[in-house]
Amino acid sequence: MPAEESSAAIVLRTRDYSESDRIVTLLTLNAGKLGGIAKGAKQSRRRFERKLEVFSHVMVYFRRRPHGELVFLTRAEAAGLPPFDLTDDLGKIALGSYMVELADALSREEAESAGAYRILAAALGAVSRHGAGRAIRQAFELNLLRWAGYQLEFRQCQVCGRTPSENATAFVFVPSYGGIVCQRCRGAAPESFIGMTGDSVAALAHLGSIPIAEAAAAPHAAGRDAEAALARFFATVLDRKLRSVEFLQRFV
Numbered sequence: 604m605p606a607e608e609s610s611a612a613i614v615l616r617t618r619d620y621s622e623s624d625r626i627v628t629l630l631t632l633n634a635g636k637l638g639g640i641a642k643g644a645k646q647s648r649r650r651f652e653r654k655l656e657v658f659s660h661v662m663v664y665f666r667r668r669p670h671g672e673l674v675f676l677t678r679a680e681a682a683g684l685p686p687f688d689l690t691d692d693l694g695k696i697a698l699g700s701y702m703v704e705l706a707d708a709l710s711r712e713e714a715e716s717a718g719a720y721r722i723l724a725a726a727l728g729a730v731s732r733h734g735a736g737r738a739i740r741q742a743f744e745l746n747l748l749r750w751a752g753y754q755l756e757f758r759q760c761q762v763c764g765r766t767p768s769e770n771a772t773a774f775v776f777v778p779s780y781g782g783i784v785c786q787r788c789r790g791a792a793p794e795s796f797i798g799m800t801g802d803s804v805a806a807l808a809h810l811g812s813i814p815i816a817e818a819a820a821a822p823h824a825a826g827r828d829a830e831a832a833l834a835r836f837f838a839t840v841l842d843r844k845l846r847s848v849e850f851l852q853r854f855v
Contacts, residue, residue: 605666607677610634611684613723614659615707627655627676629663630706632720635713639665639676654679658687658699658727672712687727694735694854701847702726702743708841709751718750725815733819735855738810741825742818744833745811753840756782757808763788772801776832778839795835803829 610633620626625641641651654661655676662682665674689695706723710716726743733739748755759766761780774783775796783804784792806825810818834848 605669607664607666608634609662609664611682611720612637612661612663613703613706613720613727614655614657614661615703616657617655625651625655626673628707630703630710630716630720630723631663632717634665635716636707636710637665637674638672638712639663639674641676641679650678651676654681657703658689660684660687660724660727685724685728687731689727689731692734695730697847697851697854698730698735698740699727701740701845701851702730704845704847705744705747705837708843708845709747719747722746722750722815729815729819736819737824737830737855738806738818738821739815740855741807741829741833742810742813742815742821744837745807746815748836749811751840753781753836755807755811755836757804757811759783760785760788762791767801767804770801774799774801774804776835778832778836781836797828797832797835799828799832800826802826 610631612629612631615628615630617625617627620640623643627639627641629637629639631637641655661679661684663679664677666677667674689699702723706719710719722743726739729739745755761777761782762784765785767785771785773786775789775792776783776799777792777796779793783799803825806823807829810821
């Protein structure tokens with residue numbers, strides 16, 4: 604029998620399987636993203652009670668199956684891990700749902716994901732403490748994109764390489780360039796760009812350079828133009844449309 608392994612984990616999604624089992628997708632600190640089956644999860648109060656729901660932050664114990672994609676989850680415990688209290692506010696639920704779905708979309712089964720786990724844990728913790736702020740959302744998006752290998756550039760023009768002056772008021776974001784283009788170089792940019800104000804560019808440059816835990820205290824979040832720019836970029840790198848976005852737009 605395979606040895607039992609364990610890891611801190613965040614539950615990304617769940618679905619019922621048969622009358623008493625549950626299939627769970629986890630973002631773990633030590634074992635990448637895992638899919639697991641929890642036998643008797645809907646009946647066992649000792650091993651799994653209320654610890655395998657979306658947003659749960661738990662220590663999971665599991666055994667790998669020699670010939671199967673799903674691991675066997677043997678138990679889940681709080682183990683002193685900080686809980687994410689999101690259920691007291693619809694805005695928190697909406698932003699938390701978006702965060703776990705985006706982390707799921709940008710990670711791969713069993714690939715190294717310690718960085719993504721830490722980013723998601725910091726983001727859900729910030730939402731739990733401070734509410735569903737746009738600055739927290741944007742800091743999470745930028746940090747998670749950087750972890751996934753997409754370093755968006757908001758500090759210098761992607762055509763001429765110059766750092767914009769402090770009084771620059773308008774830019775365009777070009778998804779295929781992964782960053783901004785200044786007004787002087789705008790003619791060299793492809794037509795598929797998003798216009799952005801100088802304030803939004805400065806806000807994203809700042810939020811992408813600080814820990815997520817500090818985002819709630821940031822001077823201001825970027826505007827709707829920045830949200831449109833990031834959404835356009837996500838559309839180019841994700842293989843599916845995120846179902847949580849529509850829900851999120853109603854509250855955050």
